[in-house]
Amino acid sequence: MRVMLVTNPFATFTTAAGRDTLANTLSARYDVDVEHTTHRGHAGELGARAAADGYDAVVVHGGDGTVNEVVNGILGAPDRPSPVDPADLPALGVIPGGSANVFARALGIDRDPIVATAQLILLLDSGSRRPISLGHTLNRWFLFNAGMGMDAIVVRRMEDKRRKGKKATAQRYFATTVSSFFSSSVTPPVFTVTVPDREPIEGVRFGFVSNTGPWTYFGTRPIATNPHTDFDHGLGVFAATSVGILRNIALGSQLLRGSDNPHARHLFRDDDVEWVRFTGAEPADVQMDGDYLGRYTELEFGTRKHVLHVAAAQPE
Template sequence: MRALLIVNPFATSTTDAGRDALADTLSAKIDLSVELTTHRGHAGEIAARARAQGCPIVIVHGGDGTVNEVVNGLLDAPGDPIGPNPAPALAVIPGGSANVFARSLGIDPDPMKATAQLLTLLAERSRRRISLGHLSAEAPKRPGSTPSPAAASGRWFLFNAGMGVDAEVVASIEDQRNAGKPASDARYIATTVRRFISASRRPPQLSVSLPGRDTIDDVHFVFVCNANPWTFIGPRPVWTNPDTTYECGLGVFASSSMSVTRNLGIFTQLLTGRKPHARHVLTDDDVASVRLTARAPTDVQMDGDYVGKATTAAFGCVSDRLEVVAPPLSA
């Protein structure tokens, strides 16, 4: 069995010793090649080359951002005709801080345990085909508005995306990491609280359009997910749309209130797996598409990566788009 291991050596929980250990473990059982990323976008370039060369399996050791890059390198862009070379199957060994995608598939968050799990899954030929979301966004037409979501338009996302306060949190965390501050659950929680309070002082900017429904105006933020949970806080999952899976359409969670008092009950529901329910909250599952319109340029994120500000963002979903090495659904 032949496979390519793509490693992001700068990922949060990736170390030289850990990388060598898991590569040695994999090499003992499969014909393995290893490539290290050196710059943003490099993982996608390596993945595209692997597909062109007919590699059957691509393994990613890195965080969710690296996995997203690899998937967009492996696949033709949304809306493009599928090319002649079949896309390799994707396997993930967690190496980031949250590792939402891997954990949502049932992959162990510990890299060495995940490596042993992967060898078992490969031996058992345990594969799944999953849906993917995609984004088309229009950047604000004004100078100095970089980075632009135009770079993210026509790209796939794996598990979640959002417009509003969650994207502001992602942007702030990236700024803090660039300043040398490590990512941690405590930092995410503190940043979320600060951004939530800041956003509560602003009027709502967003409108939400869903197929077959009237447009909903005066929305503060919108989460779009392709799976559940939406994210993790340490070991605890956060569920915005418990009924959304990789086997159906998108889930949508939107709020028209930033009141701490009104949202305390919602926060509790998100941590317990109960379907969120409140008069100021919109939730819907298995939707084919959702279009968001903003009165002012608003932050957008995909799979935990900040992609810039947009005035419109249209999200869609394609079923059975990617083959992954993962435990079966019943596991």
């Protein structure tokens, strides 16, 4: 089996020794080419090369942003004129190396890289390939979530902190989220959310679109904004029309408790829609899979069924 191992030496929780151990372990069983990312977008270039050169699998050791880049490289843009059968593309394997590792954990991959490597070897040896659906917007694929408004503001502020040398820990994300809601210098946008067969939701202050659940993790605790969204169905929508502290503390406590039905008077939620549209008069912050993308006035979200094969067990 021919495998490309893509590692991100800048990921939050990877080490040189750990990367070497992973490379040596996989090389003992497979024909492995090791590639270290050196710049933003490099992982996408490597994913595209792996698809063009006919690799059987691409294993990514890094955070969610690196995995996202590799997937976009493997698949090409959502609007490409001649999509490739996913069975003819490399299977994707993930060894967690970031701070949250939402995608890997949603697939049932252990957080511990050593345990995850053992899982991956069993899956590759058995030829296990699970087809999953992906969301897309801005002509890019997203693996688990994208958002406009407050969550993107938090991601932007976290990226500013990381550039200053601070690690992206769960506690720092939590503190940044709380401070963003309380800060007078943070002005969330106002936009409209449209979904099929419903009147537009006006006055939205922040909105999430999920491709699976959970939306993220607080340490070991899953935060599920759309508990019934998964890799085999449509998109989840979570749109709030208020940034009021008391309203959102109550809503946030439901998410922290793991509610199976998060609800509030200022919240619209649907766990399975075909498409979603966000439109606003002023540009708003946007994030995808935890990476900040910039500011936009309009986003159209869609989904493509079973477009990617992953080395993961089938859901029970």
